[in-house]
Amino acid sequence: MVYRWLADAVMVFHGAFLLFFVIGGFLAWRWRKLIWVHLAVGLYSLFNVIMDFACPLTEPEKYFRRQGGEQAYEGGYINHYLDGTLWPEGATPTAEKVGFALLIISYVGFFVTGHLRKRRTTRDGSVVTRT
Incomplete structure (x- = not known):
C-alpha cells in the first residue's frame, strides 16, 4: 500500500513539474522571483530533450510500482x-516544441511586464519610475 502511494506521489510530482515547465514563466509575471526556479526547470528540460536521457523521476515511480x-x-x-x-x-x-514556444513567450512577457512595472505613466503623461 505504501509503495503504491509513493508511486502515485512521484507520478503527481512529475506531472506538476511538467505543468510548471509550461506555465511557470507566466506565473513569474506575478511572482517575479519565481523566474529563477523556472529558468532552472527550463534549462533542465532543454538539456533533457537535446540529450534524450531518461528523467530521474520516472525510475523511482516504476520502482515503487513494482514494489x-x-x-x-x-x-x-x-x-x-x-x-x-x-x-x-x-x-x-x-x-x-509547443512547450518551449510557450516558455519563450512567457519570458518575453516577463521582461515586458517588468519594464512596465518600472515605468508607469500617470494621467497627465508624466513618467513615474519605481525603484
Missing part, C-alpha cells in the same frame, strides 16, 4: 501518460 505489486510501464512518463491522451499519439516532438 507495490503493479507492473511498471514501458518507456517514459510522457509517452505513458500524455502521448495519445493530451495530444495525438506520436506527436510528442510537436508538444515539446
Whole structure:
C-alpha cells in the first residue's frame, strides 16, 4: 500500500513539474522571483530533450510500482501518460516544441511586464519610475 502511494506521489510530482515547465514563466509575471526556479526547470528540460536521457523521476515511480505489486510501464512518463491522451499519439516532438514556444513567450512577457512595472505613466503623461 505504501509503495503504491509513493508511486502515485512521484507520478503527481512529475506531472506538476511538467505543468510548471509550461506555465511557470507566466506565473513569474506575478511572482517575479519565481523566474529563477523556472529558468532552472527550463534549462533542465532543454538539456533533457537535446540529450534524450531518461528523467530521474520516472525510475523511482516504476520502482515503487513494482514494489507495490503493479507492473511498471514501458518507456517514459510522457509517452505513458500524455502521448495519445493530451495530444495525438506520436506527436510528442510537436508538444515539446509547443512547450518551449510557450516558455519563450512567457519570458518575453516577463521582461515586458517588468519594464512596465518600472515605468508607469500617470494621467497627465508624466513618467513615474519605481525603484
